[in-house]
Amino acid sequence: xxxxxxxxxxxxxxxxxxxxxxxxxxxxxxxxxxxxxxxxxxxxxxxxxxxxxxxxxxxxxxxxxxxxxxxxxxxxxxxxxxxxxxxxxxxxxxxxxxxxxxxxxxxxxxxxxxxxxxxxxxxxxxxxxxxxxxxxxxxxxxxxxxxxxxxxxxxxxxxxxxxxxxxxxxxxxxxxxxxxxxxxxxxxxxxxxxxxxxxxxxxxxxxxxxxxxxxxxxxxxxxxxxxxxxxxxxxxxxxxxxxxxxxxxxxxxxxxxxxxxxxxxxxxxxxxxxxxxxx
Numbered sequence: 001x002x003x004x005x006x007x008x009x010x011x012x013x014x015x016x017x018x019x020x021x022x023x024x025x026x027x028x029x030x031x032x033x034x035x036x037x038x039x040x041x042x043x044x045x046x047x048x049x050x051x052x053x054x055x056x057x058x059x060x061x062x063x064x065x066x067x068x069x070x071x072x073x074x075x076x077x078x079x080x081x082x083x084x085x086x087x088x089x090x091x092x093x094x095x096x097x098x099x100x101x102x103x104x105x106x107x108x109x110x111x112x113x114x115x116x117x118x119x120x121x122x123x124x125x126x127x128x129x130x131x132x133x134x135x136x137x138x139x140x141x142x143x144x145x146x147x148x149x150x151x152x153x154x155x156x157x158x159x160x161x162x163x164x165x166x167x168x169x170x171x172x173x174x175x176x177x178x179x180x181x182x183x184x185x186x187x188x189x190x191x192x193x194x195x196x197x198x199x200x201x202x203x204x205x206x207x208x209x210x211x212x213x214x215x216x217x218x219x220x221x222x223x224x225x226x227x228x229x230x231x232x233x234x235x236x237x238x239x240x241x242x243x244x245x246x247x248x249x250x251x252x253x254x255x256x257x258x259x260x261x262x263x264x265x266x267x268x269x270x271x272x273x274x275x276x277x278x279x
Contacts, residue, residue, distance in 0.1 A: 003217040006267060007224070010259040013101065014252070020259065022108035023096045024251035027089045034085050038077045082132070083125065091124030091190075092117030097258040098190040101266070120189075126196040127189050131182055138178045142171035173215065176222070180207045180214035183221075186258075187265025206268055221260065228253045 014020060095116040099105065107115075117124075149167035150160070181203045188199030207214045228249055235246035 003213065003220055006217060006260060006263055007220055007256075009263050010256055013259050013263070014255055017100050019108040020097055020100055020255045021248075021251050023093050023113060024254040024258075025247075026108075026110060026113040027093045027254060028247065028251060030089050031085065034081065038081075041073065041077070082128075087124035087128045088117040088121055090128060091120035093254065094186055094190040094258050094261065095120045097255065098187075098262045101191065101259070101262050123189055123196060127185065130196065130200060131185075134178060134182070138175055142174060145170055145174075176215050176218040177207055177211060179221075180218050183218075183257075183261045183264050184268065186261040187263070187268075191262040191265050192269065210268075217264065221257065224256070225253060 092113045093116075096108065096113065099107070099116070146164075146167045149163040152159075152163050181200075184203035184206055185199055188194045188202055189196065192199065194202065232246050232249050235242040235249065238245075
């Protein structure tokens with residue numbers, strides 16, 4: 001199946017089972033209310049600290065000091081979000097979408113969302129931590145590549161431009177391949193029911209042997225996300241109605257990527273047809 005066909009199938013599945021959008025709304029709903037309660041829990045001192053920040057003059061040397069005790073609360077809040085909330089909602093969204101692809105059932109209620117999140121919680125923690133660590137390593141590698149090519153460019157303006165372009169292309173290629181691994185990995189865990197490490201090695205192996213196909217799929221996905229981001233920014237400028245459409249668009253993109261990850265794994269591991277992806 002081609003990269004365009006994967007996205008086409010994902011779009012058709014979204015239209016055929018629009019209830020998957022409800023899972024994305026629960027995803028956004030839980031994240032929003034967690035942040036709202038976290039802001040209230042941090043107290044008025046943190047809100048005053050936020051108001052004191054001046055983005056135009058902000059640097060590491062002139063940051064206003066955090067009120068006493070807020071730094072620890074803030075650290076615990078971020079740890080809770082990274083280690084509990086994000087894995088829970090990701091597992092619920094991707095698990096629910098995978099279930100709708102494998103069966104005729106499409107359970108999208110709040111209780112179903114919590115059931116998916118609880119059932120896949122530990123797999124989601126391992127997956128999310130692995131994605132964060134892998135992305136950090138890829139970013140460090142990208143920075144190192146850029147520094148290396150900057151040194152190679154020397155003082156020549158023409159050579160520095162050429163090396164900068166080459167470094168940008170290499171960095172983008174590495175990041176796109178890594179995100180292809182992440183997509184496959186998500187599908188392997190939630191759709192395939194594979195263990196974290198087994199699915200990671202399978203994702204690495206598949207993407208390594210199908211680099212061109214993976215890059216095509218991620219390039220198309222990046223274009224969709226970029227276009228959606230532009231429209232999201234435009235809709236957000238319009239009060240009430242525009243913001244409603246912005247949320248709808250955000251939920252749609254989240255759901256489309258979740259469906260895409262599961263279909264990507266399903267089609268890549270089929271044995272009745274060769275897994276060749278061509279545009």
